[in-house]
Every structure is written in structure tokens, then in C-alpha cells.
Amino acid sequence: MGKIEWAMWANEQALASGLIYLTGGIVGVAGQLKGWEYAAFGIAAGVFVCLLEYPRSKRAKGTNYERTGQYCFTVCVKAFGPLTSNYYVRAFLHAALCVPGGFMLATVLGCVCLGMASLIYLSAAIHGEHWQPIMPKSEPAKSVTQSIKHPPQNPPPRPPAEMRRKRAEDLESAAYVNPLPVTANE
């Protein structure tokens, strides 16, 4: 909670833009609209942006909400190191990807939305944010802490067996009660 992490909004915007770019591209190609080559590029760019933006970054402060099944994407994106973790690179990449979309009406919306995402990423980069993978937490080994629950190592000190045994002549002083009557050894 607190200071805004622009990258979180940039991520939502970029993911939405990817989908819009993709949809516009599909309409352009399927409808055989003029300039469909740009639409084909839009499909490719849209898919790429969606794959890149699907895994959410780990937040600097606060709870992380992973998208369903994002772990495999996280691993792929992590593999590119600074190319994907640096937001200046992402801002530039999105700006470059969106330009061809401006040449055709079907993809112009994808172009503008991706352009906006690029600007928000630029703001995130200026604020010093960067992408960090959300890795699954490894379960810490349950250490047996020194506590009062620790089972005792030694039996409690007791008098020798001779004294503990219930004696027929002195039943009251015994430490326990027998279900069967005690008789002297024959």
C-alpha cells in the first residue's frame, strides 16, 4: 500500500493493448482489409506483448497477486535478464511495436493503447522501478525450536524399582492403584 508503482498499471494497460492489437490484426487479416500486412504484424506483435506482459512483477511493497498459471511465463521472461527487467527497454520496445499499427485503421486503437502503456512504463522507469520475478516460496524446513513442547530426553528421576513396587503390607503408601487385589508373593 502506499506509493504508486506505475509498472502495475502499465502492465494492465500493456496486456489490454496486446489483446486489442491482436483483435484488430485478426479483423484486418480475416476481412482482407487494405493494408492487411500491417494487421498481420499486429497479430504477431499483439501475441508477443501478451506473452511478455502476462507474468506480473513482484511488488516492492505489498502482497503479490499472480495471474493464473503465470509461473512458466515468469521463467521465460526472467531468462532475458535486463532486456525484460529494465522498464526503459520495455517502454522503447512498446513504442517501437506500436508504430506499424498506426498505418491501418483496424490496428490504430492497438497502436494508441500500446503507446499509452509505453508512456506509463517510461514513468515507471523514471521512478526507478524494475521487473522482478515472483518465484514460489520454498517451504522452510520446520526447525525443531527449543520450546517447552520439546519432549524430555531422560525419564524423570524415580526411586529404584524395589521401592516403587506395591508392597502387600503397605498398600496406602503406594503410588498407584491396582485393578486386581495385591497379594504377597507365595
Added chain:
Amino acid sequence: MGNWIVNHGLDTFILVVWMGINIFLFVHFYLFYDLGPQFFYTRQLLGSALAWARAPAAVLNFNCMLILLPVCRNLLSLIRGSFVCCGRTMRKQLDKNLSFHKLVAYMIALMTAVHTVAHLLNVEWFINSRHGRYGFLAGNLSALEDDEDDHETFLNPVQSDSTTPTIFAFTTIAGLTGVVITLALILIITSSMEVIRRSYFEVFWYTHHLFIVFFAGLVFHGYGRIVRSQVTTDPPHNTTFCKDQPENWGKIPECPIPQFAGGFPQTWMWVIGPMVIYLCERLLRFVRYLQTVRYKKIVMHPSKVLELQLLKSGFKMDVGQYVFLNCPEISELEWHPFTMTSAPEEDFFTVHIRSAGDWTDRLIKMCWGPYYGIEKMGVDGPFGTASEDVFDYEVSMLVGAGIGVTPFASILKSIWYKFKDSNPKLRTRKIYFYWLCRETHAFEWFADLLQVLEKEMEERGMRDFLIYKLYLTGWDHTHAAQVMVNFDKDTDVITGLKQKTHYGRPNWDKEFEQVRHENPSVVLLMIKNLVSNYVYVTS
């Protein structure tokens, strides 16, 4: 089954009616544009894409009308007040206003997508018709221009041979407004995602005001009147006969040149009402903000919980309601909701504010620091359906979880006041109160309240009036160790209350059994979970 109808019947009914209207509008306008004879020639250029664009437009008109209404909270309070006679179920429905707002927003997004795709194809096909790619008839229709001398009116809004879809989009009112408002809609939607909304409320709130751009563009979207329909001429133009001989139009009496006119823009008729209502809502919030709010007491509780006791003339509340607070020193434009923790019997109202973000942090810092106090506070409300029927039942089971325990402070205090004054409205004889939370951190003030009630009840010899069970779900081995050590103490080690804390979640079957066993009569159940939604079950 009966329970389901009581709990979800009205929800489902409203959803069915709303969806039914949407489907009706879609199908009706689809058929209107796909079969209507006045669009016969338009369809020669566009095919079904015309109908596929106009049908979602009708659904969009309907939903853009609806979307402003659920967020007019003062209007909803007014409706709620006038429904006092008509049963609780109707009034509770009004509490689900934000869910309805989101549902309508999803429909707007979906219909926008369909509408945009259809128009993308339309623009392309208009241009292709102009270039003669769709045959003789389409070519002739596209050649018609607005010409006073030849008594011609155009059908195809693409009037130039060298235009492209992009140029057309950005040089027509419809195209330009369409792109701008769709972009505004997308920005609104991405900043309203739950992750953004819960973590960075300010981004969500300020971006959401792009709805002003959205509605402005929407009203002017149809201004260019580029969807054209054929008008009746004298003598009439028989399309069935004349469509095969466009070269003879204007030359033979059966086929005068067909005349077209643009459709009258209708969106403003749908949205003007709600826009005015919303404007009144914002004005009312401003008026409320100007009203004086005085401080009775400001208390700082442990775990950074701030209690504000406020006075506002003419303010009347019911149990379980909430108010919106605005502090111009922190932010001019932000209003934040807080459930009231005081009872209506008290002559002031109280809110307990926990540190949960930028705004609350700054408020607490302002009250905590050397500069003690806040100059001005705006209060809007109260809102929300009151929880008054808890007083109507002899035995009540109240379940509060996490932050949802806050309205119970109001309810318990009110019950206690009514009991002390022997208020005849109070039929409650026994209350079972279940409090579930991960940890009591930030809720010590509520534990204090329970302690006070516990003491007062003991003084009156009424230990059985309120039975409360506290369930800590976030316990670990250190808790367990502490409990074991303090096992035989009279009061609980965590809360200091007489009734001991339980760990983990309650076993509801066992609890219901026990309550039923002790009280064979009918029981009312109210549950508030972590996000303060109401679930209402009677058994």
C-alpha cells in the same frame, strides 16, 4: 430452496430483466437494419455489417444510460428511504449498486468491441464500393452526391476516391469521437482492475473521471449522421424494380433518383437524464462538504487506529450504516468510506479509522503529530441499508470477520442502549456473536468495547445476554505456547476478556447445533465477511 429464493431471488430477477432488455434491443435493432426496406441500398454496400454495428449501438445506448445511476449514492439513499415500507429485500438490493455498475461496464466493453469491429469493416466496404469493387449497383450508389441542382443526396459517406479508412476515421465526427471515447474507455477499464483499485485507489479514481470525456464524445458521436436511410420520394422509387437498372435512374418515371437522409442522433436522449441526475449528485456532495462538521473527541487507539467523534447538525444515522469522509488538507477530491461505530442513540457519530493507505496514513499522522487536529472535514451520508432487523428477533447469531466486525460495534452498542432504556422495539433476548480474524492487531478497540459490555452485563446479572466467541485464525506455535502457560487464568491472555479465545475457524455445524439446542425457536443469521458483503440466511 426457499432460502435460495429469499437470498438470491431479487438478484436473479433483476439480472434476467436486464439481460432480457439487452437481448431484445440487440435482436430488434439487428432485424430493423437487416430487413428494413429503407436500408436496402445501404445493405448493398455493407451487407450485414450495418446491422452488426447498429445492434450493439442500441445496447450501448441503454447501458450508458444505466451506468451512471448506481453510483448516485444520494439518489439511492433517497430511494431506500422511500422503500422503508416495502421490505428489506428491496432495500438491500440497492447495496449491490457497485456490482451492477461493474456488470453494466462489462456489457459496454463487450458491445464497444462488436460495434468497433463492425464499423472497421463498414468503412473498408464503403471505400471499396466507391472504387467500384462491389459491382455496378454499389458503384452507382456510391457515386451519388449531395447536389441541390440534380436533386441528389448521398448514400455513401465516403465521397473522395483517394481517402483511406484511417483518414476517414480521423476526419469524421463519428470516427474521431469513436477513437477518443474508446481509448478513454480502455484507460478507465485498465485502471479499474481490482489489483490497481485496491492498491492505488487514487490512480483508479482520477482516471475514472475520463468518463466525462466518454460521455461528451458519446453524445456527439452520431452528430455527423453518416448512417443513411432511404426516404420516400414522390413518385416513389421501387427498389425491387429499379435495383437492376441504376443507369435509368432519373430517366424513367418508375425510378426517380433515390433520396437518402441521415439518422437523427438519438444517444443524447438516452443519457441526458442520468447525466443530469449525476450532476445533481456531485452538487449535493459539494453542498454536504460545505456543511460544518465539529469534533467532539479525537482518540488514538493502539495499532494506529484513530477514532473520530464528530457532530453534524441534522445528521441522523441507523445501525450498520457508513459515511464518506473528505479532508481537503489531504486531498480536495477524495472521499473515503468508513462504517460508523457509534449507536444512533448517541448524539454524535463515530468512525474508527485504521491505517490502510496513503490517505488514512496522512490523517493519522495529522492527528498524532504536534499539530493536533484537522481544520476541515467533509461528511457525506449516511449510506447503506441499516441492520435494524437484528432487533426484531429474540435470538441472533452475528458473525463478523476481519474488517467486517466494525458495524457490529454500532449494533452491539445500540442493542445495549435499547436494553437499558427498555426500548419496546428491542425483542432480542440473547445474542451469539462470532468474531473471526487473523489477528486482533488493530481491533483492540473492539475488544475494549466487548470488555465494557461484559462488565455492564455482569453488574446487571445478565451474563447470558451476550455470548461472544473470538476465533483467531492466524495463530502459530508461540500463541499456543502462551495459551498453555496461562491456561488457568480467569481472563483470556490475548484479549483480556472473560470468554476464552478459540483458535482456527469455527465448526459451524457444531455451533448451529449448540444454538439450536439452547434456543428451539427461529434464528436470524447475519454474516459479514472480509470485504463487507452481506450474506443473509434465515433458518
